[in-house]
Every structure is written in structure tokens, then in C-alpha cells.
Amino acid sequence: MRALLSRAVAVLFAAGLLFALPQPAAALDPFTGYLMAHFTGESSTAQQIHLAHSKDGLRWTDLNNGGPVLQSNVGTRGVRDPALVRSPAGDRYWIIATDLCIGCGQDWSTSINNGSRNLVVWESTDLVTWSAPWLLNVAGAIPDGRNAWAPEAIWNPATGDYVLYWATNVPLNGATKHRIYSARTSNFRTITTPQPYITRPGSQEIIDTQIVEVPAGVGGYRYVRTSGDGQITIEGSNSILGTWTTLGNLSGIGLTGAQVEGPMWVRFNTGTSWALYLDQYASGRGYMPVLTGNPSSPSAYQLAASGSYAMGGTKKRHGAILNLTAAEETRVLNRWPSTSTINRIQSYNFQDRYVRHSNYDVRIDANVSPLADSQFRVVPGLTGSGTVSFQSVNFPGHYLRHYSYDFQLAADDGSATFAGDATFRQVAGLANSAWTSLQSYNFPDRYIRHSNYLLRLDPITDATGRADATFRITT
Known part of the structure; x- marks a missing residue:
């Protein structure tokens, strides 16, 4: 009988039908x-x-x-x-x-x-x-x-x-x-x-x-x-x-x-x-x-x-x-380190001006005050690898995004539309290849550019547009 019982227990364990006996937790x-x-x-x-x-x-x-x-x-x-x-x-x-x-x-x-x-x-x-x-x-x-x-x-x-x-x-x-x-x-x-x-x-x-x-x-x-x-x-x-x-x-x-x-x-x-x-x-x-x-x-x-x-x-x-x-x-x-690098986005043709948010609108200004309004973290694009998004330093969770081709600083609402609007590809500068241009993820024929100092998302067709759409990501 004892041998039969031992064999039965062995079969149950092999079948995975018996759970381990309670064990005390280790002292961590x-x-x-x-x-x-x-x-x-x-x-x-x-x-x-x-x-x-x-x-x-x-x-x-x-x-x-x-x-x-x-x-x-x-x-x-x-x-x-x-x-x-x-x-x-x-x-x-x-x-x-x-x-x-x-x-x-x-x-x-x-x-x-x-x-x-x-x-x-x-x-x-x-x-x-x-x-x-x-x-x-x-x-x-x-x-x-x-x-x-x-x-x-x-x-x-x-x-x-x-x-x-x-x-x-x-x-x-x-x-x-x-x-x-x-x-x-x-x-x-x-x-x-x-x-x-x-x-x-x-x-x-x-x-x-x-x-x-x-x-x-x-x-x-x-x-x-x-x-x-x-x-x-x-x-x-x-x-x-x-x-x-x-x-x-x-x-x-x-x-x-x-x-x-x-x-x-x-x-x-x-x-x-x-x-x-x-x-x-x-x-x-x-x-x-x-x-x-x-x-x-x-x-x-x-x-x-x-x-x-x-x-x-x-x-x-x-x-x-x-x-x-x-x-x-x-x-x-x-x-998985988290970078503390803080970036600014410098205009190519107005090099004393930087992209900044003001009352959630986005423009390029000189002598930005407070400085944090022009500071961003370049993070992996919200839509996927190979792209970038720009997260505000002083408004965490807020990103540069286009809306009706205008730009605003907005909180990520988690939607696919927001992710697309806030995602860009860094490409060689349209006016100077040593600089950078930012191509829209969901409107790839359009780029970030400034017009009358306000940021827009536009097709680029001439030399003025190429200069307006060229930036440097600085630290």
C-alpha cells in the first residue's frame, strides 16, 4: 500500500496536479x-x-x-x-x-x-x-x-x-x-x-x-x-x-x-x-x-x-x-537610464531666437523669460522608433503638436491623433545640412517652420521657407 501511495503521489506531481506546499517568504x-x-x-x-x-x-x-x-x-x-x-x-x-x-x-x-x-x-x-x-x-x-x-x-x-x-x-x-x-x-x-x-x-x-x-x-x-x-x-x-x-x-x-x-x-x-x-x-x-x-x-x-x-x-x-x-x-x-539633457530649438535665420511656448501658443523669441518656456526634452516619438517628440521641461506631459497646421503646447491625451500630431522626423536641414529640419510624421509633405515668428506646419516651396524650416537642437 505504501509503495502504491508513493507511486500515486509521483504521478500526481508529474501531471502537475499538486501544488508546492506553503513556503515562507524570504527576508528581502x-x-x-x-x-x-x-x-x-x-x-x-x-x-x-x-x-x-x-x-x-x-x-x-x-x-x-x-x-x-x-x-x-x-x-x-x-x-x-x-x-x-x-x-x-x-x-x-x-x-x-x-x-x-x-x-x-x-x-x-x-x-x-x-x-x-x-x-x-x-x-x-x-x-x-x-x-x-x-x-x-x-x-x-x-x-x-x-x-x-x-x-x-x-x-x-x-x-x-x-x-x-x-x-x-x-x-x-x-x-x-x-x-x-x-x-x-x-x-x-x-x-x-x-x-x-x-x-x-x-x-x-x-x-x-x-x-x-x-x-x-x-x-x-x-x-x-x-x-x-x-x-x-x-x-x-x-x-x-x-x-x-x-x-x-x-x-x-x-x-x-x-x-x-x-x-x-x-x-x-x-x-x-x-x-x-x-x-x-x-x-x-x-x-x-x-x-x-x-x-x-x-x-x-x-x-x-x-x-x-x-x-x-x-x-x-x-x-x-x-x-x-x-x-x-x-x-x-x-x-534604463533617464536622460536629464535639456534642449532648446534654435532658429537658423534668426539665431538669437528659440522656439518657446507662451500661453500654450508656440513661437520663436529672443531673450526668452522664463527660460524654461524654451526648454524641451527630445524623447522617442510617441508613434514609434526612428522619430522624436518634444516634451516641455516646465510642463511635463505636454508636447509640441500641430493642430490645423498651427502649433500649440498640449497635454498628451493618449490618442493616436495626438501621437501623430506630436511626432516628427529629424532630417538634414533644408537650408543647411549641418542643421536640422523637422518633418511631420502624419503629414510628411510638411515641416515645422516659423512665419511671422509663429510656428506652423507647412509645405516648403522656396528659399525663405527652407530657412524658416531649419533649426538646431542645442543643449
Whole structure:
């Protein structure tokens, strides 16, 4: 009998039907910084994996000069809503994201009703060298499951594996709506049969939810989750897969699910407080932090003062934050440095004048004051490689873009139209090949030029136009 039992156990392990026994988490080195994975908008490059770094969890710097660090070449070839997962031992990492690229051959109606049932997954042992992405089918086993959105994962010490959870649109019990499903996994390549995890009454959908573990002595629950379900609902539990208790919402500080989504937790490395970042999707402004010393108490949340945080140059949309050890932080910053180079754009035929913004209009002026109005960072083009965009230094997230062939400084709204209007090719200067001309990405027969000192996007047909369309990018 003992031999038969041993053989049976061996067969079960070979079939992958037994999960590892619960293992305690390793003691990681002290945390010294923060890494945010996010997407930035609706263009093809915006719907990829972008990274930002912070030393205090509130002031963020874009890595890789704001360009994507990982790009999906599987599924829809776009990703949104990335989750960052570290193994308990700290020796393995995963990025898990929604397989979705709006405007890249897919619209919202299709993605809701007949979207990808897969998630996109990358794996790494060092946070900087990542595997090729693979597709993980999570919704295919859900009867009439129509998509798979906004994945998250958390290590569950009670079972010794990860709880993976996401939203799927399902017609069930007379209501077609997004519900949260969950499954267990040890490697993000195979999962157990998906089970309903969170469902709201009636027609109320729930799409975004994220769980944070709370240390003993803070509040009455070991785990707190926040969800976008018409409100930002706060719930508590002592077991990830157990019963959850509704604790309240953030309407007391003026935030509802009609304004914000994509809750993203971070516990500060020093002190005993947290930030809950919320994506201001309704106003198109990306993430903002809400602060609390007790995640399980709705009355303890407060809006962060407007000058106490800075989100960097790109819009930060639904993502995840990982606290970094010093070794992890060093590797990440060495791999994807962020340039601090500040550029000015000098006119060729009026060399005492530089491109500047003034009340969001764009012109060339001499003796620019304040100087920062004429300072830009040349970043990878919002539409793709081989192009550039010009991001304002004193208005991060704002770019030079043409509109009806006039120029303005405008905030990136994440749209493909904005990305095209704010993207240019650097070519040899039309009046002097040692200088530079800037060809429009979406109107390649037109170039940036000044006319009566105002910037325009025009075809260039004569010597005056060639001189007006020639510039030098200076540091």
C-alpha cells in the first residue's frame, strides 16, 4: 500500500496536479526605491510596458526617456494594465498585462464583447532581462467569457502559490457584465480552473481590483482590496480566498468610480503609511495619489497635496508599483537610464531666437523669460522608433503638436491623433545640412517652420521657407 501511495503521489506531481506546499517568504534586503510599470494612452507605443522610478514613492521619473521598455509581439500586439509580481524568495519576477490595443485593429465594442481571452506574460530573474512574452489563456474556460482584462496576482502563503485574478465580461444570471475571476498558478504558464471571485449585484460591473497585505497591528484585517465598481470600494479579509467584508468607499473625499479607476497600491519604504494611486480616466489626467496610514479605514484616506507629488513626463495609467531593494534599483537604473539633457530649438535665420511656448501658443523669441518656456526634452516619438517628440521641461506631459497646421503646447491625451500630431522626423536641414529640419510624421509633405515668428506646419516651396524650416537642437 505504501509503495502504491508513493507511486500515486509521483504521478500526481508529474501531471502537475499538486501544488508546492506553503513556503515562507524570504527576508528581502531593505527597500530603497520604487518601480512603476504602466501604460500611457491609446497609441500603439503607449499601449506597451513603460517604467518609472521614484525614491520616495511620490515623485516619479520616466525611465528609458519615456519610451516603452517592453513591447508585445503576441496577441493583439498591445498591452495595458500591467501587474508586477515578485516571487517570495525575490529571485523571479513576472509582468502580467491585458492583451489589448485600442486603435490597433480593435475597438472598445469588440474588445468588450469578443476580445482576447489571454493575458500577456513576461518573466525575468533580475528585473532587466526579460523573456519573450507569452499568452496565458485565462478566460477560455469560462462559459461565454468574452475577454480578460486588468490582471493582478498575489502570493498566497495559505496555499503556497499565486492567486491570479482578472475581469471577464460574462452573460450570467440575466446580466452581461464584467466580474472578477480568479485561479491559482505557480508559474503563470498554467492555471487551475477559473472561479468567480468578485461579483456585484444587479447590472453593476467590477473591472479593476488590487489587494495589499497589511502588517499586524494596522487595522483589523490582514488584506485590504480596493475595487472600481461605481465607487472605489474598500474591503477587508484575513484570507485572500476567504470571506471579504465591505468597509466603505472614497466618496467621503470626493472620489467615485465615475472619476477614477485602476487602483494601485504602494507601501512607503519608511514610516507606516501607504499611497493608493487612482487613474483619473474621466478627466484624462492619469494617476494621482491618495494617502492613508490605515488602508482598512475609509475615514483615514486623504488626497495628497497638489505640490507633494510629481508624475513625470508621461501620463501614468493603470499599472503596478514594486518596492525595490538597492541591488534591484541599481540594475534597473543602469539598464534604463533617464536622460536629464535639456534642449532648446534654435532658429537658423534668426539665431538669437528659440522656439518657446507662451500661453500654450508656440513661437520663436529672443531673450526668452522664463527660460524654461524654451526648454524641451527630445524623447522617442510617441508613434514609434526612428522619430522624436518634444516634451516641455516646465510642463511635463505636454508636447509640441500641430493642430490645423498651427502649433500649440498640449497635454498628451493618449490618442493616436495626438501621437501623430506630436511626432516628427529629424532630417538634414533644408537650408543647411549641418542643421536640422523637422518633418511631420502624419503629414510628411510638411515641416515645422516659423512665419511671422509663429510656428506652423507647412509645405516648403522656396528659399525663405527652407530657412524658416531649419533649426538646431542645442543643449
